[in-house]
Amino acid sequence: MQNVDAINVEKYGRPEMNYLSNGHTVKSWLLTKDHKRIAIMYLISVSVFFLIGGTYASVIRLELLTPASDLLNTGTYNKVFTQHGIMMVFFFLIPAIPAVLGNFLLPIMIGAKDLALPRVNLLSLYIYWLGGAFALWGLMQGGVDTGWTFYTPYSTTFSNTYVMAVGLGIFINGFSSILTGLNFIVTTHTMRAPGMTWFRLPLFVWAMYATSLVMILGTPVIAITVLLLALERLAHVGIFDPTIGGDPILFQHMFWFYSHPAVYIMILPGMGVVSELISNFSRKKIFGYEFIAFSSIAIAVFGFLVWGHHLFVSGQSVYAGMVFSFLTMVVAVPSAIKVFNWTATLYKGQISYDTPMLYGLGFIGLFLIGGLTGLFLGSMGLVVHLTDTYFVIAHFHYVMVGGQVVAYLGGIHYWWPKMTGKMYSEFWGKISAMLVFVGFNLTFFPQFILGYLGMPRRYASYPEEFQVLNIFSTAGASVLAIGLVMPVIYLTKSLISGKDAGANPWMLPGLEWRTSSPPPTENFLIKPVVTWEAYDFSEENGLDIEDHLTRREVAPTI
Amino acid sequence: MATNVEALDHDHHYHPPGLQHQFDDMKQQEESVSIGMWMFLVQEIMFFGGLFTAYLVYRSRFPMAFAAGSNHLDAFWGGLNTIVLIVSSLTMALTVYYAQKGNRNLQMLFIVLTMLFGMTFLGVKVIEYTDKYNHGLVPVAGLNRKAKAPAATESGPTSTGGETHAAASSSEHGAEEHVYVNPRGEFQWTDTSLAKLAEDHHYLTEAERNGYYSNGVVDANKFRDKVRIYFWIYFAMTGLHALHMIIGLGLMAWLLFKAWRGTFSAEYYMPVEMSGLYWHFVDIVWIFLFPLLYLLGRHFMH
Numbered sequence: 136m137q138n139v140d141a142i143n144v145e146k147y148g149r150p151e152m153n154y155l156s157n158g159h160t161v162k163s164w165l166l167t168k169d170h171k172r173i174a175i176m177y178l179i180s181v182s183v184f185f186l187i188g189g190t191y192a193s194v195i196r197l198e199l200l201t202p203a204s205d206l207l208n209t210g211t212y213n214k215v216f217t218q219h220g221i222m223m224v225f226f227f228l229i230p231a232i233p234a235v236l237g238n239f240l241l242p243i244m245i246g247a248k249d250l251a252l253p254r255v256n257l258l259s260l261y262i263y264w265l266g267g268a269f270a271l272w273g274l275m276q277g278g279v280d281t282g283w284t285f286y287t288p289y290s291t292t293f294s295n296t297y298v299m300a301v302g303l304g305i306f307i308n309g310f311s312s313i314l315t316g317l318n319f320i321v322t323t324h325t326m327r328a329p330g331m332t333w334f335r336l337p338l339f340v341w342a343m344y345a346t347s348l349v350m351i352l353g354t355p356v357i358a359i360t361v362l363l364l365a366l367e368r369l370a371h372v373g374i375f376d377p378t379i380g381g382d383p384i385l386f387q388h389m390f391w392f393y394s395h396p397a398v399y400i401m402i403l404p405g406m407g408v409v410s411e412l413i414s415n416f417s418r419k420k421i422f423g424y425e426f427i428a429f430s431s432i433a434i435a436v437f438g439f440l441v442w443g444h445h446l447f448v449s450g451q452s453v454y455a456g457m458v459f460s461f462l463t464m465v466v467a468v469p470s471a472i473k474v475f476n477w478t479a480t481l482y483k484g485q486i487s488y489d490t491p492m493l494y495g496l497g498f499i500g501l502f503l504i505g506g507l508t509g510l511f512l513g514s515m516g517l518v519v520h521l522t523d524t525y526f527v528i529a530h531f532h533y534v535m536v537g538g539q540v541v542a543y544l545g546g547i548h549y550w551w552p553k554m555t556g557k558m559y560s561e562f563w564g565k566i567s568a569m570l571v572f573v574g575f576n577l578t579f580f581p582q583f584i585l586g587y588l589g590m591p592r593r594y595a596s597y598p599e600e601f602q603v604l605n606i607f608s609t610a611g612a613s614v615l616a617i618g619l620v621m622p623v624i625y626l627t628k629s630l631i632s633g634k635d636a637g638a639n640p641w642m643l644p645g646l647e648w649r650t651s652s653p654p655p656t657e658n659f660l661i662k663p664v665v666t667w668e669a670y671d672f673s674e675e676n677g678l679d680i681e682d683h684l685t686r687r688e689v690a691p692t693i
Numbered sequence: 694m695a696t697n698v699e700a701l702d703h704d705h706h707y708h709p710p711g712l713q714h715q716f717d718d719m720k721q722q723e724e725s726v727s728i729g730m731w732m733f734l735v736q737e738i739m740f741f742g743g744l745f746t747a748y749l750v751y752r753s754r755f756p757m758a759f760a761a762g763s764n765h766l767d768a769f770w771g772g773l774n775t776i777v778l779i780v781s782s783l784t785m786a787l788t789v790y791y792a793q794k795g796n797r798n799l800q801m802l803f804i805v806l807t808m809l810f811g812m813t814f815l816g817v818k819v820i821e822y823t824d825k826y827n828h829g830l831v832p833v834a835g836l837n838r839k840a841k842a843p844a845a846t847e848s849g850p851t852s853t854g855g856e857t858h859a860a861a862s863s864s865e866h867g868a869e870e871h872v873y874v875n876p877r878g879e880f881q882w883t884d885t886s887l888a889k890l891a892e893d894h895h896y897l898t899e900a901e902r903n904g905y906y907s908n909g910v911v912d913a914n915k916f917r918d919k920v921r922i923y924f925w926i927y928f929a930m931t932g933l934h935a936l937h938m939i940i941g942l943g944l945m946a947w948l949l950f951k952a953w954r955g956t957f958s959a960e961y962y963m964p965v966e967m968s969g970l971y972w973h974f975v976d977i978v979w980i981f982l983f984p985l986l987y988l989l990g991r992h993f994m995h
Contacts, residue, residue, distance in 0.1 A: 379921075
């Protein structure tokens with residue numbers, strides 16, 4: 136049978152050259168058009184930015200250990216949380232899953248040799264580096280203190296920090312995600328292998344497609360907004376300055392027109408990864424494939440209509456607020472559909488608790504809390520009490536870190552054998568996954584309470600009665616930090632002394648598991664023809680799961 | 694033809710000109726490149742969309758100040774440029790046509806013509822920008838050298854430069870009314886007749902009354918600031934558009950070189966067609982810019 140042959144890639148022997156061994160010079164990396172090598176370079180780059188952003192986060196948590204502002208002065212604190220936000224949002228969260236996992240896997244998952252526009256892909260990496268360099272330069276010169284939202288007129292008229300340099304970095308970086316999104320859309324439309332119909336696509340590809348739509352339609356608006364901000368700062372013509380007829384609220388509208396959809400850039404890819412994890416590690420066809428696929432698109436579309444819920448207390452008309460509040464509730468529906476479908480998939484599945492699955496299950500719980508608290512903030516009455524408090528901080532960290540970062544880590548663990556050809560230590564993997572989950576909750580759950588009690592965000596000092604909860608939070612951050620550093624160690628170690636993963640270490644039906652690990656430069660030695668549905672675990676598809684599970688129990692882990 | 698290419702491609706011997714390795718055949722490549730270009734244009738629309746939004750917000754808030762600004766622009770030059778661009782779209786379309794026909798000479802001729810029209814457009818833009826410069830209408834601080842007001846403006850950021858000409862028309866201008874002084878820019882505008890016209894005919898809006906008036910009389914300083922927003926949006930929009938024209942001319946130069954080397958044929962002409970899409974898009978942006986910036990509100994003074 137063709138499928139059985141395809142799934143047992145080893146039968147054909149390994150290709151003489153894989154994408155890693157195909158050229159070892161620096162030039163062969165820097166001028167590569169191979170989506171897999173570009174993904175690896177992105178992986179290293181976003182990790183660097185994650186490290187920088189994480190360092191700022193540690194400094195914030197250390198400062199908040201005590202009520203007084205003793206570690207940093209208040210001006211420095213403003214810069215620290217601003218740079219934490221900018222590094223994490225623009226240079227880590229947005230590119231993380233699309234540019235690393237999406238870049239690596241999207242072409243393989245649809246059976247293509249490469250992305251449709253490989254040169255554009257390389258260009259996006261260089262644009263990312265250039266934007267990152269500007270942001271880092273501004274940071275080394277003394278940084279920015281406006282908050283990652285750059286609200287006017289503070290950012291245009293009053294701040295004496297490096298708004299222009301960092302703003303330019305974000306402007307440039309935006310084109311990197313535009314080009315990535317453009318490439319994904321084109322690739323999904325034109326590069327699918329024979330037999331790979333739209334409804335046979337892995338749900339990760341659907342999520343990438345939805346994300347790309349947001350990237351293409353939203354990112355140009357933030358680009359022009361930052362450009363307006365920079366020109367206003369340069370010329371002081373008053374477009375955002377109320378004293379001469381400008382309107383600072385216009386900035387907020389334009390900023391959130393992008394940045395709210397960008398929130399979905401920061402969660403949709405995570406949902407895509409988790410759809411893969413839940414179905415594959417339950418060894419069961421995903422429940423309600425079409426619903427999950429279209430809910431991604433629905434989130435992308437509705438995501439563009441809810442930006443006004445960031446302006447409830449900014450003097451926006453009450454009637455506009457009511458519409459935005461309603462639409463915010465509407466966007467919760469497709470998110471809930473996803474959670475229900477994942478849960479239903481787990482029901483009566485053959486669940487194996489491998490490291491990626493631990494991250495996947497953690498995602499469902501954390502995203503649930505993050506999503507539901509979003510409803511609190513989307514209702515116009517409650518938000519008056521909760522706005523600009525730690526409740527907001529906790530909410531969006533539950534979605535961005537508990538959602539996207541956890542999904543990203545799950546995805547990295549899941550596809551690591553494919554990307555490197557090596558298995559990491561399952562034992563340490565599970566420990567780190569659990570540390571991340573526990574540390575994360577300990578860090579951010581107290582912040583819901585703090586926010587509800589009225590602790591405002593963006594202050595270096597706070598009243599003494601808040602100290603106990605803040606100590607919990609800082610302690611949790613330490614656990615989280617350990618949980619995040621551990622993968623760096625054991626994943627690196629796996630490169631040196633890890634066992635060979637083989638083509639299909641998890642025994643899964645997806646196309647990416649039907650080529651050798653690491654894949655050859657053109658992904659498949661024989662052009663694949665898809666004859667099976669997505670997540671088809673039936674025996675006819677060539678997967679002997681019983682046998683695989685028995686072998687796993689006998690084989691020692693570590 | 695597609696099946697033919699596919700069959701040959703399996704042998705890895707025949708390679709159609711311009712076919713990249715990741716594609717199976719020309720049809721797939723053309724489709725990919727074409728969708729990619731359209732997606733790029735979609736993001737361009739959103740990019741300009743931000744500026745159009747800013748324009749709409751301020752035009753609807755301060756219509757008379759914007760009308761005053763529009764009336765200063767020369768509709769002759771704007772109209773001429775519109776015609777130039779429409780004709781250049783025609784020559785661009787003919788370029789694509791002759792590229793598909795594989796007619797190298799006519800293709801090069803029309804690329805050159807397209808470039809000439811593009812440069813004419815930019816030349817006219819230079820004439821117009823120079824006019825703004827000479828009239829002190831560049832909203833960027835310190836760029837209105839010729840129109841620089843005498844005295845008091847040289848003494849650095851704490852001076853009240855920019856208020857000099859307004860002092861004559863407003864009896865009680867001062868720090869308390871106009872806290873924000875523009876310390877470096879000397880944007881010049883004195884004509885407030887349109888605000889008075891609107892008041893006389895009772896169509897002054899509430900936002901305008903707050904925006905132009907101090908103590909019941911038109912404040913020339915405040916009116917000037919609104920006109921300045923207009924000119925700022927004018928420069929931002931036309932400047933960004935001109936930047937796109939310059940990039941377009943770069944594309945044309947590249948196409949000319951490729952055409953001269955005989956790259957394009959009935960089999961391989963996608964770069965020409967894609968550059969054509971880009972060129973038409975930039976033209977269409979101008980078709981929107983021209984009425985919005987030049988024509989709206991002209992009836993007030995003409």
